[in-house]
Amino acid sequence: MKPRILLLIAFLTLTACKREQKKSASEPVLISNHVQYTEENGILNIQSGNFSYTFKENQLPFKKIILLNASMAGYITEIGAENLIVGAASPEYIYSENIQKLLKDGKIQNVGNEQKYDVEKIISLKPDAIFTNHIASFDNTYKLLKDNGIQVIFLDEYLEQNPLEKTAYIKLFGKLFGKSDKAIAKYDEIIKNYKDLKQLASKAKEKPTVLANEMYGDIWYLPGGKTSLAHFISDANANYILKNNTEEKAVTMSFEEVFAKAGQVQYWINAGNHPSKKEMLTMNPVYSKLPVFNDGKIYVITGKEKAKANDFFESGVVRSDLVLKDYIKIFHPELLPDYQLTYMKELQ
Structure with missing residues (x-):
């Protein structure tokens, strides 16, 4: 009997381990050849081009973000997350009526443009993250923002040449904003x-x-x-x-x-x-x-x-x-x- 009991215990332990592994890790979600993300032990890992990001459970979902590219506003409006935006660069290029109303009401601040970002205002807004395309000539600005504890996330969706892969970025925004179900349904x-x-x-x-x-x-x-x-x-x-x-x-x-x-x-x-x-x-x-x-x-x-x-x-x-x-x-x-x-x- 004893060997059988030990065998049963070993089987249950192995099964529990497998279940725990299945619960704690996930297959990579491939957005495109440029971007993918995985979740493991409550940690979200993102690979975007040459840049990697890691977020713990207590860092997500983001509650305050800044956009430095108008094209990314499309993803945010599709999942109804406009109220998370506290700052936007070149807002005159943003079409969304909801975002324009928030700008008019002062709930979203103008933080400059690609000629010159208002770094002091960006820092004062204390965003959880900034979303932008990577522009090498702004590396010093990005470093200054990071040194002030601001996460700068580079997403170069404009590089995508498969229309459906460009659409797929909505899944990543949904994950970061706590709106995965809505983002996946829309996708x-x-x-x-x-x-x-x-x-x-x-x-x-x-x-x-x-x-x-x-x-x-x-x-x-x-x-x-x-x-x-x-x-x-x-x-x-x-x-x-x-x-x-x-x-x-x-x-x-x-x-x-x-x-x-x-x-x-x-x-x-x-x-x-x-x-x-x-x-x-x-x-x-x-x-x-x-x-x-x-x-x-x-x-x-x-x-x-x-x-x-x-x-x-x-x-x-x-x-x-x-x-x-x-x-x-x-x-x-x-x-x-x-x-x-x-x-x-x-x-x-």
Whole structure:
């Protein structure tokens, strides 16, 4: 009997250990190739690019944060955490009505801009964390903030070229703000919408040819064939003129090079924020030589714009489903007859 009892005790101990391990550790949550996080023994570990962060249970959820990038406001508004923001840089670029109201009421402070942050005000606000893209020239400022006990979290979501991975950052914000359930539910909703829309687009009978972006000076900056815009065009069942390109960044071309590729183009998207085709020509008269300028359709990203704020760069960062829906409406209007564009606008 004694050996059996010892064996039973050993089995129960091993089972308890396994249960404890399962409870105390979790599989890494992969946001993208740039960002992931894990939880172990009540500690949250985040890897974001070259930066690592560790937070204990008593440090989360954050209750006071500062944003140094307007694009991150999109994630926060999607999970209803605007009241956690106590400071924002360049608030004139933030589109959210809720955040603008909090700014007007003095509940969110203006902490400067990328030319010069108001470090004294930031320190006085005593935030739990600051969220920003990493800008090497501000390393001295980041060090000063860290030396004053402020956590600076670098999230370079703008580097993501897979639209759904860019959306996935909402899960990390949910984890940090104590809103994981809401963030995951929103993420799942967007993912389902996106996949359903992609499936709808695949039913289109025609596959139009697309040109994107515009010229600055004498150079046309086209999205590379592996950029997020190229993904959107492909998922909306259209042909991008650089679809075979393998770059995840902008590709520079002369007008002549673009002209040689644009003979069959039917749609020109993300053509800046011009108010009219006439104004486009005052900026760059050579556009009139493009067949698409005269016979095709041109769309700009000003559907949700107020002064300096453009929601395409805010909620559009998270709502990849709505961005895709806009492109499908543009390329295949018959598939979404009752839908009105959210972020895009056709130029007259």
